[in-house]
Amino acid sequence: MFFRLKEKLFMRKYIAEFIGTMLLVLMGTGAIVFAGTSYGPLPIALAFAIAVIAGAAAFGKISGAHFNPAISLGAAIVGRITWVEFAGYVGAQFLGAIAGTGILYGFMSAFGAKAATIAQVGFGQTSYTSTLNFFSASAIEFVLTFFLVLVALMTTAKLNEGSNIAPVAIGLVLGGLIMIGLSSTGGSLNPARSFGPALGMALVGSTTALANYAAYLVGPLLGGALAAVIAKFGLGSEK
Numbered sequence: 671m672f673f674r675l676k677e678k679l680f681m682r683k684y685i686a687e688f689i690g691t692m693l694l695v696l697m698g699t700g701a702i703v704f705a706g707t708s709y710g711p712l713p714i715a716l717a718f719a720i721a722v723i724a725g726a727a728a729f730g731k732i733s734g735a736h737f738n739p740a741i742s743l744g745a746a747i748v749g750r751i752t753w754v755e756f757a758g759y760v761g762a763q764f765l766g767a768i769a770g771t772g773i774l775y776g777f778m779s780a781f782g783a784k785a786a787t788i789a790q791v792g793f794g795q796t797s798y799t800s801t802l803n804f805f806s807a808s809a810i811e812f813v814l815t816f817f818l819v820l821v822a823l824m825t826t827a828k829l830n831e832g833s834n835i836a837p838v839a840i841g842l843v844l845g846g847l848i849m850i851g852l853s854s855t856g857g858s859l860n861p862a863r864s865f866g867p868a869l870g871m872a873l874v875g876s877t878t879a880l881a882n883y884a885a886y887l888v889g890p891l892l893g894g895a896l897a898a899v900i901a902k903f904g905l906g907s908e909k
Contacts (some may be wrong), residue, residue, distance in 0.1 A: 681754070683802070686733040689760040690725035693724065694737050695770030695866050697721040699794025703774060711852040719845030726837035738860040739763055740894030741850035744819045747898035748908050761863075767866030773891070775870060789874040795867035796856030797882050804885050809856050811889030812896075814847045815859040819897035861887045 681826045701717035714870035726735035734750070736742045739760045746756040771793050778788050798807035825836040844859065851857030858864040871879035901907040 673777035693764030723841035815893030
């Protein structure tokens with residue numbers, strides 16, 4: 671009986687992470703696809719920020735509302751989730767990102783877009799500019815994700831227990847950091863967010879969609895790991 675209850679609780683967490691990440695990718699990349707960048711980075715940053723705030727308000731008490739493997743890695747390092755849970759979280763997040771891209775594809779198809787047009791427009795995938803290489807793009811994603819994960823861990827730490835500011839703070843800092851990184855790396859800060867759209871592009875015929883993905887995996891994960899170490903040992907977030 672105990673193990674069945676524990677399994678159900680685990681599944682709730684993974685379902686919450688799946689839905690939350692799906693919402694994040696759908697809203698954020700949907701803003702890129704349907705609104706474009708002609709209005710500047712603010713609408714895109716706001717779309718991601720609103721998705722995080724809404725998802726955190728809805729699912730925060732179930733899973734912690736990570737919606738990002740880098741945040742889940744930080745949570746595992748500081749001991750808030752087990753490494754088994756971390757694997758489940760990451761799996762749910764990647765599946766959610768893929769599902770979000772799938773829904774976006776469905777919307778584009780419903781609006782009459784042909785396969786060739788969808789392949790040309792894309793799914794709001796991230797790709798760094800030609801002036802950057804893997805190391806410089808990874809470094810940008812590393813720094814931006816470091817601040818995101820540090821804010822996420824500290825605003826949800828024991829020393830801030832009882833405060834309701836975390837969803838808004840995390841959403842706003844994500845939006846601000848995306849505005850900084852949008853013109854260089856696309857401001858991903860999230861391996862799952864980058865993978866879903868890139869996989870979508872690969873499935874509609876792009877041969878280069880996943881070529882730059884490594885920077886969006888390595889940079890954010892290293893940034894999240896450093897943030898966790900500083901939060902736990904430097905700032906005493908878990909005391």
